[in-house]
Amino acid sequence: MVELSAVDKTFNQGTIDEKVLFDGFSIKIEQGEFVAVIGSNGSGKTTMLNIISGSAAVDGGKVLLGGTEINGMKDYKRALRIGRVFQAPAMGTCSSMTIWENLSIADNKGRPFGLSFGLNRKRKDFYRSQLEFLGMGLENRLDTLAGALSGGQRQALALIMATLVRPELLLLDEHTAALDPKAADIVMELTDKVVKEKKITSLMVTHNLRYAVEYGTRTIMMHEGKIVLDVSGQERTDTDIDDYLKIFNEISLEKGNSL
Amino acid sequence: MIESMIIGILEQGFIYGIMAMGVYITYTILDFPDLSVDGTFPLGIAVCFVMISHAMDPWLALLAAFAAGCIAGAFTGIFNVKLRIRNLLCGILTMTALYSVNYGIVGKASDFLGMDSVTIFSMTERFFPGHSALYSKLAVIIVIAIASKFALDWYMRTKSGFLLRSVGDNEGLVITLAKNPGTIKIIGLSIANGLVALAGAVYCQYSRAFNVGSGTGTVVMGLAAVIIGTTVFRKLKFMRVTTGVLLGMIVYKACISIALAAGLRSQDTNFMITVLFIVTLVINEFFVKKKKAGVKRNG
Ligand SMILES: Nc1ncnc2c1ncn2[C@@H]1O[C@H](COP(=O)(O)OP(=O)(O)O)[C@@H](O)[C@H]1O
Numbered sequence: 428m429v430e431l432s433a434v435d436k437t438f439n440q441g442t443i444d445e446k447v448l449f450d451g452f453s454i455k456i457e458q459g460e461f462v463a464v465i466g467s468n469g470s471g472k473t474t475m476l477n478i479i480s481g482s483a484a485v486d487g488g489k490v491l492l493g494g495t496e497i498n499g500m501k502d503y504k505r506a507l508r509i510g511r512v513f514q515a516p517a518m519g520t521c522s523s524m525t526i527w528e529n530l531s532i533a534d535n536k537g538r539p540f541g542l543s544f545g546l547n548r549k550r551k552d553f554y555r556s557q558l559e560f561l562g563m564g565l566e567n568r569l570d571t572l573a574g575a576l577s578g579g580q581r582q583a584l585a586l587i588m589a590t591l592v593r594p595e596l597l598l599l600d601e602h603t604a605a606l607d608p609k610a611a612d613i614v615m616e617l618t619d620k621v622v623k624e625k626k627i628t629s630l631m632v633t634h635n636l637r638y639a640v641e642y643g644t645r646t647i648m649m650h651e652g653k654i655v656l657d658v659s660g661q662e663r664t665d666t667d668i669d670d671y672l673k674i675f676n677e678i679s680l681e682k683g684n685s686l
Numbered sequence: 687m688i689e690s691m692i693i694g695i696l697e698q699g700f701i702y703g704i705m706a707m708g709v710y711i712t713y714t715i716l717d718f719p720d721l722s723v724d725g726t727f728p729l730g731i732a733v734c735f736v737m738i739s740h741a742m743d744p745w746l747a748l749l750a751a752f753a754a755g756c757i758a759g760a761f762t763g764i765f766n767v768k769l770r771i772r773n774l775l776c777g778i779l780t781m782t783a784l785y786s787v788n789y790g791i792v793g794k795a796s797d798f799l800g801m802d803s804v805t806i807f808s809m810t811e812r813f814f815p816g817h818s819a820l821y822s823k824l825a826v827i828i829v830i831a832i833a834s835k836f837a838l839d840w841y842m843r844t845k846s847g848f849l850l851r852s853v854g855d856n857e858g859l860v861i862t863l864a865k866n867p868g869t870i871k872i873i874g875l876s877i878a879n880g881l882v883a884l885a886g887a888v889y890c891q892y893s894r895a896f897n898v899g900s901g902t903g904t905v906v907m908g909l910a911a912v913i914i915g916t917t918v919f920r921k922l923k924f925m926r927v928t929t930g931v932l933l934g935m936i937v938y939k940a941c942i943s944i945a946l947a948a949g950l951r952s953q954d955t956n957f958m959i960t961v962l963f964i965v966t967l968v969i970n971e972f973f974v975k976k977k978k979a980g981v982k983r984n985g
């Protein structure tokens with residue numbers, strides 16, 4: 428489905444701040460997989476997603492989507508096939524537009540944005556039912572500005588928006604990290620439901636080890652631009668939080684830095 | 687005396703109000719400080735002036751000016767989006783180039799329309815008999831301003847308008863919607879400067895004159911109206927922002943007229959405008975919390 432093949436990425440090349448992050452980094456994600464990515468700060472998780480979405484370019488290697496190389500494809504063109512939710516809830520919604528307006532533009536993704544009426548009246552009831560599931564009371568607030576919502580509400584809205592038109596691939600970058608624990612659980616549950624219902628291949632970076640264990644079909648641990656653990660199937664079922672923590676600690680001792 | 691002064695304020699307020707709605711698009715919606723305006727306002731005057739002096743239809747002249755403004759605005763957008771020139775500089779470049787263009791269109795630095803030339807005002811004055819003749823220009827101006835306002839309001843509610851509203855607020859969202867934010871910015875700058883040039887064209891027919899330097903200070907005037915419109919009148923929930931911007935320009939023009947009537951020398955107005963502008967900005971900063979904090983791509 429999506430593949431990084433021998434990717435190189437260096438920041439600030441040729442300066443004293445030069446940082447070689449990826450040197451021949453490879454990862455392959457199959458159709459239908461729901462991959463949880465964990466790893467220490469600065470291990471390259473966000474950069475990996477940026478490279479896939481096209482918001483960061485590679486210095487070497489190939490980015491493949493559905494078997495085709497997309498190295499030169501612009502981020503907004505890739506977005507036709509890739510959905511994305513960021514850590515900051517504000518990034519997935521337009522604060523000066525209402526919930527209804529936000530859902531309407533998201534629902535129009537992949538179609539022309541012409542001079543027809545922007546609000547989608549026909550799908551209003553459908554939007555209500557989507558929001559109702561959250562149990563946040565948003566179904567009665569379609570005319571509220573997204574900017575007036577709480578972080579959890581906004582992130583839930585962002586997630587619905589990112590998947591309203593089914594993407595082939597969904598990228599989630601610590602999308603629950605900025606939320607309080609209760610809101611985080613709601614958004615995580617919604618994520619799981621949507622991903623399963625729509626059968627979206629997903630790549631979810633998370634700081635929450637419990638999520639990495641409980642959700643998804645495969646877990647990857649990254650450290651300093653490398654994959655240090657990659658488990659799925661039975662092996663994954665047999666790995667629990669303590670095992671991940673143990674590996675973290677071993678790496679940290681070895682490299683002298685912390686989680 | 688008072689009556690004609692008020693009519694004058696309203697006439698100018700509505701004409702420049704059309705311009706201010708263009709500034710509203712760039713400054714508030716796109717978050718793009720667009721200085722092209724100082725060039726596209728006289729561009730509208732120039733295009734209209736030449737067409738009318740060639741006895742062409744004055745309504746068509748308004749449309750042509752709008753189109754010319756759209757093209758000029760698109761250039762500003764292309765400088766920024768395709769050539770990656772800083773936004774402030776893009777406007778300055780367009781404005782500077784337009785000085786020569788405007789001169790070239792008319793062929794001289796200043797000129798007046800002939801007595802017999804037909805304008806939208808001369809065409810319509812016969813509908814206003816007796817005392818109402820005093821209001822004939824104002825009526826036409828209001829119709830054009832209100833029509834522009836409704837057209838803009840309508841556009842902002844279309845799908846294309848939705849994208850325009852999101853691009854200034856959250857460019858990353860537009861990318862995730864698989865749309866090129868650059869193209870949308872160009873469209874926004876285009877429409878904005880179209881409105882500015884339209885205002886210029888109305889002003890041309892109103893004043894019956896062209897002056898190549900008449901654009902100086904236009905953008906500051908527009909910004910003042912936008913800030914008055916979006917802060918003072920924002921409290922009134924039932925009113926659209928575009929209405930607030932039109933009213934903002936009327937308030938602005940009223941302040942200037944009163945100051946002039948109170949003895950301010952006209953050569954000092956620019957100084958006063960600047961002081962007023964800074965005061966408004968400071969008040970604005972003071973009362974309005976910074977909106978859209980922290981919306982950046984890939985935070
Ligand atoms: N735009 C950038 N410029 C310079 N260095 C960067 C940039 N983006 C990321 N890095 C560096 O690359 C490393 C990986 O960053 P990132 O992918 O954000 O890590 P993670 O998401 O796993 O915390 C970090 O050391 C970071 O400093």
Ligand SMILES: [Mg+2]
Pocket residue numbers: 472473474
């Ligand atoms: Mg990160």
